[in-house]
Amino acid sequence: MAFEHRLASVLSGAALLSLLGATAFADEAAKLTELSPNGQDACFGRIYDAKHLKAHPEQKVARIFFYYGHDPVSRPNEEPAANAGRSYNGFVTTTVRGAKAPEWAGGWCSHQSEDGASNPIHCGMECDRTLASLKVDDKGRLILSDLQPDIYLDAGSEEELGTTEYDRQALGSRDDNFRLDPMPAATCKAEFARIDPIDPAMGPPLRDRLKPDQTFCYGRDYDAAHFGSHPDQLTQSIRVFRGPVELASFAAGGDLANWPDGADIAVSVTTRQKSGKVTQVYSCQGEADQWRCAASSKMSDFSCDITQKEIFLKRGANGMMMLANPNNSLAIVDFCSQAADGKTKSDDKIYRLEPMPQSACAP
Template sequence: MAFKGLDWRAVFTAGLSAALLGALFGPACADDALKLTELSPNGADACFGHVYDAAHLKAHPKQKVARIFFYYGHDPVSRTNEEPAHSDTSYNGFVTTTVRGAEAPQWAGGWCNHQSEDGKSGAIHCGMDCDRTLASLKVDDKGRLILSDLQPDIYLDADSEEELGTAEYTRQALGSEDDNFRLDPMPAATCKAEFARIDPIDPALGSPLRERLKPDQAFCYGHDYDAAHLASHPNQLTQSIRVFRGPVELASFASGGDAANWPDGADIAVSVTTREKSGKVTQTYSCQGEANQWRCAASSKMSNFSCDIAQKEIFLKRGANGTMMLANPNSSLAVVDLCSKAADGKTKSDDKVYRLEAMPQSACAP
């Protein structure tokens, strides 16, 4: 459940490494929210939290969490995002923690319900996607929230230990004493301010891509790298890059897309010229809005390649002052033949993150 030197994960998730951002939908319905009266007797959003002082952390060296807050209610995280306007995350429980030495918190969201058959009594369990546990909750006689069953890998993918290796998993996971927290009731505004620390709004970013780029609108973004840049980045293959929607992509969405769900189902094309090739390589991707970015999977439509490339992905995000950011974490940009062995591993060159400027449509012509 996570988006994980320029670290593309840091650029594109800014602390949202908890829930991957793709897993924002749960089985709970919006109408079921705010009905746990133990947490919220009056049905209002409820906040609980604790900030540990230096003395406590010194006495508990295996506790990584220095700040922890639990919010029960409406989504305190999503602000301007790329998901379709009518999307309902369905989450009603949100936890955010800041570990020692970290500048920003991480967060995860889920849905909380009583574990009894009637759903009205018993322990409160908060689940996450993929049948994972967010936390177990109960309120003591002083109104404090006891939060337990917080999993060490709450901000990591389900199979992250095998993928990362024991040492790196241990470094990224929570500590062995990061559980059984007693959180004090606080004003809802306190939790909202804490969650706002995750990804502070940058006014230079402007409106999301889904608002700037309309379903029936062609666009062209790109960058041409000069000799000086390439000389200072010897590991960068990309000489020229374009990201665009033209007549073909517009026609594809017009015939089968749903404007109400924009940008889900939007086709984009990416063309790359490398310093090693004289011709362009073009790849089509099909996108969906996911948190603060477009997640785009390589498509067989209008592709130069014939293998199964559905797992090859890129990510688009609004950049400052009208630019567009493109992240290519796993060799999924058409710098190389996506069917070749060279495309199997992580991108090891400088061809990971691009800042693209708006260009006239003629700059993206075939």
């Protein structure tokens, strides 16, 4: 459930470089007519049968698809609607033998290759890495080459993982120079949808469920039975809410087009050791499928610099809200004390909160 760790890969790719990706697609979409003669999203793919795989034992890839166009990967998420579509313009997904789901990578494709030549089409990734080189043959098939074995691994992973584990996770020595057939765009979208199937129980994103001008209250009160199985938990009750004060703050300076960026939320906690509750305001922004919220000096009960204290909000099943508190960033202890520099105990890291009437979050 430590969903905060998913931010790293998202931020290193589409989220961090989204503006560059948008520019790349706008500048190059009309130029790469080999891939898309009509200017529409284009799909190429191939599924290898058992006979082919038996004849090529060093090939790990059993399914491969290349998609040129708008992002086929991102599901409806928490990022502002104004950022939609600002991502890569070339996407590759492969499924290796025995795998249940594909892996994918994205990049930006253009005629300007690293050596300055006009062909083949070069697709680059972040950190100056290569996604693939592309050519279209006289039958309209896509020749995909320069697919790196570590395309799904971090830079320097061979040294970090060791040779044996690196070879297990990397693509095989014959996983290159693929000849892919043109296919309907819907075929690629269906393939990419296999990566992270949408769970209907999760419902709409928080940014759709919680409107900019809407108050809300989520919380939980823990009983003796719960504490019996979670003896290290300090939290007696918790509330996450937006009330009139938070609504007024967003109305005065927030940008509706970028909701939920800039949204203030308040978190109140009562612990088993204290009779009074502690309330802290956080300022949030949408990133991937969660809200990342940094502690704000507004309405703070603490006097020190708390801006690096963070929590993460994510939709839960059946209307619940999940709150992750990975690094002691919830006001369980005094943010300014030495103890606040330590790690939160495991029983106070993840909260499953249910919707409550607004009166339950009243001061």
